[in-house]
Amino acid sequence: MFKSNFATAMILSAIALMGLGLHGCNFTSSNFAPSSQTTSSTPSLGDRYAFKQGGFSLQIPKGWQPKAIADLKYEAIVDPKAIAGFSNSINFIDEAFSGSLADYESANFQLAEKAFKNFKTIARTEFKTDAGASGIQIATESEQLGNRLRQVFFIVDAPQGTKLIVTYTCLAKDGDRFAPLFVASLKSLQFN
Template identity: 25%
Template sequence: MNKKVDLVMLVFIISCVTLAIIPVGAWALGAGETGERVKTIFLAQADLEKIEKEETEKKQTEKPEGDESRGDEELLGKRIVLPEEGFSIQPPKGWQKRPPIMAAKFIVTEEPKQGFAANVIITFQKSDPVNLKHQAEVEKLLNGLKLSYAKMFTDYKLLGSKIIKVGETEALQIFNQFTQGVFKIKNVQIFFYNRGNVYVVTGTALQSNFAAYEEIFLASAKSFRFEKVIPKAAEVEEEFTISPPQDWQIEKDFMGAKVFLYDLPKEGFSANINVAVGPSPGADLRDKAALQKLIDELKSLYPKMFTDYKFMGAEVVKIDEVDALRISGQFTQAAFKLKMVQWVIFSEGKQYMVTAGALESNFDEYLPIFEKCASTFRLKRHSQPDTE
């Protein structure tokens, strides 16, 4: 028994646990690259006896060959939702969640075996859509993956591929094997195309024990679901926060705006949302006379600023439990016919103006996005100083 203990200790002392993954961005990650090393694990004789007992009991209760696969409830843990990334997944039961690294937004690992920790990861990045129903597009994708992976990994082989259904979503499933360092690796990847991104769920293990993990990898990957995105808030000078639409770019202090959010251009114009802040005596929007005066001032000002300006409407709404004036209009700017909607909020001697604009031709498409973004606007209230 002592010889067995020494052997186990030697394996863990010599071999740091490598996390081998293949995200679609064509990069690989090992434990050494993260700067993290797995601590040496010492197993006492009692621990080994316990393991041997558990393995014996497991063999006695294993289903005979030919039985149906285990149910997902036996294989998988509770669903984990990543609201900022817009997806959820059920990881293998009992596996440890790790911090995200670069493009790997989700990582779980099992306890190491033979010096290697089997793992499931999810990566995503911007991608042109791929129609998985068109064989030519699928073959082009597979050829690109084979070329990229062959440059990254020794002895790389694409073992197989097929189109599968995950819920109602078409996905590409592939199996790979390669050598990384001293390890001979095999994995399965499932590719999902959505929201202008490609999401890749990868399950990786040693070639020698991959068969023991294949069922659980596939069950976990097929539990992947897209969720409602709750993006991180953009915080500006401790004055306010606002949550940008998914995948939009953020600029601060841009052309007079404290924050400027914009989408990729369509028809030569980027739909955008900006927040401008300035001093103001304020206005009581519940006072009809004060409200009408403010609206008249804006209706008088905008035709001087914008060509062919047309006022479209105004109303008082609530944002962050504060009264806000919502005003909309349309105008021409250079060669573009535009529509915009604004929310004007007064607080503590300042005026906050949230302005959203898009082309007339696609304004209705963007309006729900504008409304949702504006609804996330939050003032950062300042506590009043103590007075004696």
């Protein structure tokens, strides 16, 4: 039986992000895909950031910065412009799994449903990055550490039999204006 570190990573991410006072966004089916219109209050994409240890890169929101988080392999990308002590963020995990994206999703989201209070899937769709990598995009909602969170998971087939999971973890209130930015950032993902 496959034993995943996915649920553990979700918990560590939430603990680390709450400890940093990070917050995020509200994704619904209607705003799940990128929009051609953004408002001036929505940040744009900035520089490409390379995760050398993982062999991948993506464009991060303009002005956002990498931040090392204890017990996580990759840096989180955080918005330094905190509002009331919170900032939006992006985090990353990878895991060896040579099966299909659907098999990985099934194995892990069954665990997540049991691990988190009031866990529910809000939307699910398949996608391709601009470079052609296939993935599954899943928006969820759950209660963690006393907060109602939205987490959007992008599960991507990565090289050498691994899956890369890019997660946007947010409080469930400001997300409509950030959803197009997050999807655009993920679509810029490239493996070296």
